[in-house]
Amino acid sequence: MSSAGVVNGPSPVVRRRRRRRVIWIVVAAILAGAAALAVRPIVRPDLPPLPARADAIVQLGGPGNRRLTALELGREGRAPVVAISVSDEELSVADWCGQGSFRGQPVICFHSEPFTTRGEARSIAEMAQRYGWHSVILVTSTDQATRAELRVGRCFDGSVYVATAHLPWYHWPVQVVYQAAAFVKAYTFQRSC
Structure with missing residues (x-):
């Protein structure tokens, strides 16, 4: 606080909490994006037709x-x-x-x-x-x-x-969760x- 009793900004504890919250949000967004990208090939893969014969x-x-x-x-x-x-x-x-x-x-x-x-x-x-x-x-x-x-x-x-x-x-x-991580x-x- 300043001498007039006015707060100069958030305390170090509040700043750390905000920073952690932002980090968790970014990590969650990355994981959600990766899962979204992985869902299509997991749930509906684009596969070519099978051959009449293979080895x-x-x-x-x-x-x-x-x-x-x-x-x-x-x-x-x-x-x-x-x-x-x-x-x-x-x-x-x-x-x-x-x-x-x-x-x-x-x-x-x-x-x-x-x-x-x-x-x-x-x-x-x-x-x-x-x-x-x-x-x-x-x-x-x-x-x-x-x-x-x-x-x-x-x-x-x-x-x-x-x-x-x-x-x-x-x-x-x-399996969707497992396969997303495996992807x-x-x-x-x-x-x-």
Whole structure:
């Protein structure tokens, strides 16, 4: 206060609170903008039509009816083999993985380290080199389709197509938030294979 009792401006405590509030507003605006940009490719991805035939169908891990979709594409003759990404737990109990077929469809089971989309992309590139694949149809859910195509395309030089499996409505809220954060990571921090 001045000698006349007039306040010269906000106190340091008030200025710090205002500065924090502005920082939080800016951070929230950036996150909201990133989420808005990510919603379109998560909810309604722009995917090219599937080819009549590819070298392999690759089912990525995650929620939804992915395995059923992958096997149905195999039965339609879209590829001679279905590669199925399995978790550690599933690998230990899925005796069909060692048999080379599942419900009459030739399969290859694989487990990626890390068990992430990026890890799966690296595994797909390794299998493509080993088996001579030049095109793959990825099977994932709609929310992951664009990001999976990006990740696999960074590791695999061949053609990448994406088929989407149904994702139950109750998975959507969590998946939209998860995929938005994963998009930011894929486009900023992890730009390589």
